[in-house]
Amino acid sequence: xxxxxxxxxxxxxxxxxxxxxxxxxxxxxxxxxxxxxxxxxxxxxxxxxxxxxxxxxxxxxxxxxxxxxxxxxxxxxxxxxxxxxxxxxxxxxxxxxxxxxxxxxxxxxxxxxxxxxxxxxxxxxxxxxxxxxxxxxxxxxxxxxxxxxxxxxxxxxxxxxxxxxxxxxxxxxxxxxxxxxxxxxxxxxxxxxxxxxxxxxxxxxxxxxxxxxxxxxxxxxxxxxxxxxxxxxxxxxxxxxxxxxxxxxxxxxxxxxxxxxxxxxxxxxxxxxxxxxxxxxxxxxxxxxxxxxxxxxxxxxxxxxxxxxxxxxxxxxxxxxxxxxxxxxxxxxxxxx
Amino acid sequence: xxxxxxxxxxxxxxxxxxxxxxxxxxxxxxxxxxxxxxxxxxxxxxxxxxxxxxxxxxxxxxxxxxxxxxxxxxxxxxxxxxxxxxxxxxxxxxxxxxxxxxxxxxxxxxxxxxxxxxxxxxxxxxxxxxxxxxxxxxxxxxxxxxxxxxxxxxxxxxxxxxxxxxxxxxxxxxxxxxxxxxxxxxxxxxxxxxxxxxxxxxxxxxxxxxxxxxxxxxxxxxxxxxxxxxxxxxxxxxxxxxxxxxxxxxxxxxxxxxxxxxxxxxxxxxxxxxxxxxxxxxxxxxxxxxxxxxxxxxxxxxxxxxxxxxxxxxxxxxxxxxxxxxxxxxxxxxxxx
Numbered sequence: 001x002x003x004x005x006x007x008x009x010x011x012x013x014x015x016x017x018x019x020x021x022x023x024x025x026x027x028x029x030x031x032x033x034x035x036x037x038x039x040x041x042x043x044x045x046x047x048x049x050x051x052x053x054x055x056x057x058x059x060x061x062x063x064x065x066x067x068x069x070x071x072x073x074x075x076x077x078x079x080x081x082x083x084x085x086x087x088x089x090x091x092x093x094x095x096x097x098x099x100x101x102x103x104x105x106x107x108x109x110x111x112x113x114x115x116x117x118x119x120x121x122x123x124x125x126x127x128x129x130x131x132x133x134x135x136x137x138x139x140x141x142x143x144x145x146x147x148x149x150x151x152x153x154x155x156x157x158x159x160x161x162x163x164x165x166x167x168x169x170x171x172x173x174x175x176x177x178x179x180x181x182x183x184x185x186x187x188x189x190x191x192x193x194x195x196x197x198x199x200x201x202x203x204x205x206x207x208x209x210x211x212x213x214x215x216x217x218x219x220x221x222x223x224x225x226x227x228x229x230x231x232x233x234x235x236x237x238x239x240x241x242x243x244x245x246x247x248x249x250x251x252x253x254x255x256x257x258x259x260x261x262x263x264x265x266x267x268x269x270x271x272x273x274x275x276x277x278x279x280x281x282x283x284x285x286x287x288x289x290x291x292x293x294x295x296x297x298x299x300x301x302x303x304x305x306x307x308x309x310x311x312x313x314x315x316x317x318x319x320x321x322x323x324x325x326x327x328x329x330x331x332x333x334x335x336x337x
Numbered sequence: 338x339x340x341x342x343x344x345x346x347x348x349x350x351x352x353x354x355x356x357x358x359x360x361x362x363x364x365x366x367x368x369x370x371x372x373x374x375x376x377x378x379x380x381x382x383x384x385x386x387x388x389x390x391x392x393x394x395x396x397x398x399x400x401x402x403x404x405x406x407x408x409x410x411x412x413x414x415x416x417x418x419x420x421x422x423x424x425x426x427x428x429x430x431x432x433x434x435x436x437x438x439x440x441x442x443x444x445x446x447x448x449x450x451x452x453x454x455x456x457x458x459x460x461x462x463x464x465x466x467x468x469x470x471x472x473x474x475x476x477x478x479x480x481x482x483x484x485x486x487x488x489x490x491x492x493x494x495x496x497x498x499x500x501x502x503x504x505x506x507x508x509x510x511x512x513x514x515x516x517x518x519x520x521x522x523x524x525x526x527x528x529x530x531x532x533x534x535x536x537x538x539x540x541x542x543x544x545x546x547x548x549x550x551x552x553x554x555x556x557x558x559x560x561x562x563x564x565x566x567x568x569x570x571x572x573x574x575x576x577x578x579x580x581x582x583x584x585x586x587x588x589x590x591x592x593x594x595x596x597x598x599x600x601x602x603x604x605x606x607x608x609x610x611x612x613x614x615x616x617x618x619x620x621x622x623x624x625x626x627x628x629x630x631x632x633x634x635x636x637x638x639x640x641x642x643x644x645x646x647x648x649x650x651x652x653x654x655x656x657x658x659x660x661x662x663x664x665x666x667x668x669x670x671x672x673x674x
Contacts, residue, residue, distance in 0.1 A: 082635070140501055154601075156498055163603025164477055167636060174597040175631045176513075178589065187631065252515065260511040260597060264491075266500025294512045294524065298419070299504060 010073030013061075013112075014318025015054055016121065017079045019043055019095025024057050025315035026065055029073070031132060031323065035065045036315045047102045055111050074115040075108055076322025078124035078314070084166055085118050086326075119321040122169060123160055125313055126153025127320035129271045133308035138268030142261055143307070144171060147274040149184070150192040156265070160324070172196060176256055194253035197229035197275065200246070204232060207242070215240040233279055251287055258287070259294035262302050269303035277306040347410030350398075350449075351655025352391055353458065354416050356380055356432025361394050362652035363402055366410070368469060368660065372402045373652045384439045392448050411452040412445055413659025415461035415651070421503055422455050423663075456658040459506060460497055462650055463490020464657035466608045470645035475605030479598055480644070481508060484611040486521070487529040493602070497661070509533060513593055531590035534566035534612065537583070541569060544579070552577040570616055588624055595624070596631035599639050606640040614643040 009028065016023045025036040039057060043050055062069060081099075082091040088105025105116045119127075126135075126143035135141035139158055145151040150172025154161040161168055172192035173185055180189025184198060193199045205224045207213045213227075215235045220226035235243035258270055276283050284306065292300045309316055346365065353360045362373040376394060380387055399406060418436075419428040425442025442453045456464075463472075463480035472478035476495055482488040487509025491498040499505055509529035510522055517526025521535060530536045542561045544550045550564075552572045557563035572580035595607055613620050621643065629637045646653055 138501070140498075152601075156493060157496065159494065161477075161493055161602075164475070164605040165603055165635065165638070167603040167633070168601065170600045170603070170633070173633065174600045175593055176597075178593050178631075185633065187633070256512055256515050260513075261601075263507045263511045264489075264505065264598070264601070265498075266502055266505040266507070268501040294515075296504070296507070296510065296522065296524070298502065301502070 009071070011067065011071050012074055012076065012319050012322035013058055013072050014076045014315060014320075014322050015058070015078070016124070016314035016318040017054070017077060017093075017096070018121070018314075019080075019093070019097075021314075022054070023314035023318065024054065024061055025319055026061050026067070027315075027319040027322075029323070031316065031319055033312075033315050033319065035061050037061055043096050045097045047096070047099045047104075048107075050096070050099075051104070051107045055108070069112065072112060072114050074117065074322045075112055076124075076318050076320065076324070077104060077108070077116065077118045078121045078318045078321050079104070079118065080121045082167070083118055083120055085162065086166075088116065088118050090118070115326075117321050117324050117326065119160075119324065120151075120166075121317065122151035123153040123162070124317035124321045125151075125273070125307075126155055126169070126271075127160055127324070128309055128313055128316035129307050130155045131320055132316050133313075134271040134303075134305040135269050138303070140265060140267045141269045141271060142171070142265060142267050143271045143273070145273045146195070146197075146276050148197045150196045154265075171257065171261060174257065174260065176253060176260075191253065191257040195250055195257070200229045200232060200250070201227050204246070213242045215242065229275060233275070233282065236282060247282070251283065251290055255287055255290035255294060258291045258304065262291065262295045262299050266299060267302055269305055271305050271307050273307045277308075277310070280306045346408070348404065348408050349411055349413065349656050349659035350395055350409050351413045351652060351657075351659050352395070352415070353461070353651035353655040354391070354414060354430075354433070355458070355651075356417075356430070356434075358651075359391065360651035360655065361391065361398055362656055363398050363404075364652075364656040364659075366660070368653065368656055370649075370652050370656065372398050374398055380433050382434045384433070384436045384441075385444070387433070387436075388441070388444045392445070406449065409449060409451050411454065411659045412449055413461070413655050413657065413661070414441060414445070414453065414455045415458045415655045415658050416441065416455065417458045419504070420455055420457055422499065423503075425453065425455050427455070452663075454658050454661050454663065456497075456661065457488075457503075458654065459488030460490040460499070461654035461658045462488075462610070462644075463492055463506070463608075464497060464661070465646055465650055465653035466644050467492045468657055469653050470650075471608040471640075471642040472606050475640070477602060477604045478606045478608060479508070479602060479604050480608045480610070482610045483532070483534075483613050485534045487533045491602075508594065508598060511594065511597065513590060513597075528590065528594040532587055532594070537566045537569060537587070538564050541583070550579045552579065566612060570612070570619065573619060584619070588620065588627055592624055592627035592631060595628045595641065599628065599632045599636050603636060604639055606642055608642050608644050610644045614645075614647065617643045 012027045014025045022039045026034045081093040090102040090104050093099035108116045129135045130141045141155045143153045152169040152171035154169045173190045175189045176191050177189035181193040183190035183193040204213050204227050208217050219231045288304050349364045351362045359376045363371045418430040427439040427441050430436035445453045466472045467478045478492045480490040489506040489508035491506045510527045512526045513528050514526035518530040520527035520530040541550050541564050545554050556568045625641050
């Protein structure tokens with residue numbers, strides 16, 4: 001080992017790209033966010049035009065921070081939907097029209113000529129909560145998005161685990177009820193079909209059609225199309241009976257899912273986004289209790305925590321991607337000779 | 338980087354320690370087994386005496402191979418039951434009386450003064466099938482023992498994944514049926530309670546008490562205590578109707594478990610031991626088909642394979658433990674800055 005000159009500051013640029021909202025952030029190598037800005041309803045229908053928009057936006061951010069482009073060390077891209085972090089291609093980004101088979105890493109490399117890393121948004125969020133949020137200090141942490149759908153990211157032994165074809169962490173689509181409720185993904189009985197926001201709204205609408213869930217229908221102004229998981233939570237806060245029964249079922253399915261994950265992973269922490277993060281007092285105590293009933297006593301030290309970053313998540317998520325090393329695809333790892 | 342002299346040959350000693358059977362093996366660093374021997378019904382009821390027996394046995398093996406003790410580079414110990422690979426303590430080894438809180442690594446270090454590594458037998462078997470058996474060439478592989486109980490080992494991104502308290506991989510105890518069949522572990526509805534050998538025998542005995550499973554009872558010589566998963570397989574080969582119904586249920590539960598694992602891990606391969614390994618033609622085709630029905634089309638390239646090592650498994654398993662690096666417990670891994 002030879003001594004090296006201390007690096008001059010190497011900044012990270014991150015972009016958390018979504019159909020309705022995109023966040024661009026500039027950060028130190030430590031993750032400290034220096035500047036951040038947000039674009040709403042920005043997508044044009046052409047990915048090439050969208051990349052130009054993002055590049056211009058990044059340049060504005062750099063100028064605002066009085067920094068030259070060559071201060072950048074790496075760019076991290078957090079994108080929803082299936083993608084390949086090795087080839088840098090976004091296969092398909094839901095809610096971004098025209099984004100099919102997009103060579104996104106190449107497109108940004110051509111502009112910035114720096115390392116460009118691509119990761120799906122659930123993995124990026126998991127990295128962010130692990131480094132800067134509720135998963136800090138753990139060696140292994142599982143993150144569940146708990147939003148419209150249920151995505152997941154797995155941090156195992158201090159590393160993002162991506163799977164053989166970069167699809168690992170789809171915990172929302174583990175079949176917990178054989179031949180159960182149809183899921184938006186096309187399978188049946190997925191965890192998401194019982195605890196995802198869109199699936200919960202569907203279930204409430206079915207129950208409304210059977211004459212139940214009157215309080216939620218009222219909150220929706222009598223329009224079933226306006227029913228949402230948020231209105232369920234509102235009815236729950238008002239002590240509505242139907243909403244409480246649905247909560248009991250929700251916690252039953254979610255606790256089974258988390259118990260499965262605990263027995264398989266023996267994780268240091270499971271971190272839960274959106275629905276649980278925004279309403280911890282409505283769910284967390286009973287959720288923990290019901291998970292612990294379904295796992296070995298020796299595994300009950302797993303921390304089950306709401307996510308912490310909230311509105312700061314997208315910026316941290318994208319910056320964490322910029323801080324990754326490129327995926328290591330060597331056939332054998334470091335732990336065996 | 339400086340050039341180094343090629344190492345002189347560094348041999349590995351492995352011990353796969355069990356209550357009824359123990360295998361001691363000597364191997365090259367590449368894993369090539371040079372000598373192997375087996376002890377049956379060897380345990381004395383005192384762990385200290387048992388360690389002496391194993392040490393003597395290892396010395397006989399070395400002498401037989403005309404090798405001095407200092408040719409050994411590392412010793413790997415594969416042991417059933419809960420243990421701590423960092424402290425080197427076996428908390429409790431079922432079927433080995435007197436083995437409670439055994440400082441096993443220290444005991445062997447005092448004799449051999451070489452690196453001693455300790456791992457549970459399911460993890461060791463997973464490493465062996467990954468390096469030398471059905472998991473070769475994969476980056477991530479899950480191994481299920483499928484014997485009396487259902488143990489598991491997880492090789493992820495080319496490394497053994499142990500979990501926060503070294504209990505990862507307990508895939509046999511994921512709750513697949515909430516409040517389902519009681520499991521030997523004390524929980525209910527575990528995968529093992531539906532597909533483990535002992536649980537299957539229990540279920541057949543219950544059905545016998547209800548007047549079913551006559552063919553299996555006959556194979557057991559009319560003695561319910563003699564009923565076993567092996568006799569179920571025999572009845573299945575004879576085309577018995579009850580045995581075929583049980584097979585249908587067995588494959589239903591096992592395929593659900595493997596589908597859950599596939600959606601979570603996106604593994605390169607899932608490797609199955611004992612029951613499936615010994616009878617692939619009875620189970621494998623339908624098992625694959627039923628797993629594929631329950632996972633995303635993009636994940637159906639997962640290989641579902643019988644284990645390959647068979648009788649050679651214990652020696653390879655112990656040698657693979659000897660070839661491990663000590664567990665890395667640094668709080669953050671190599672993939673993030």
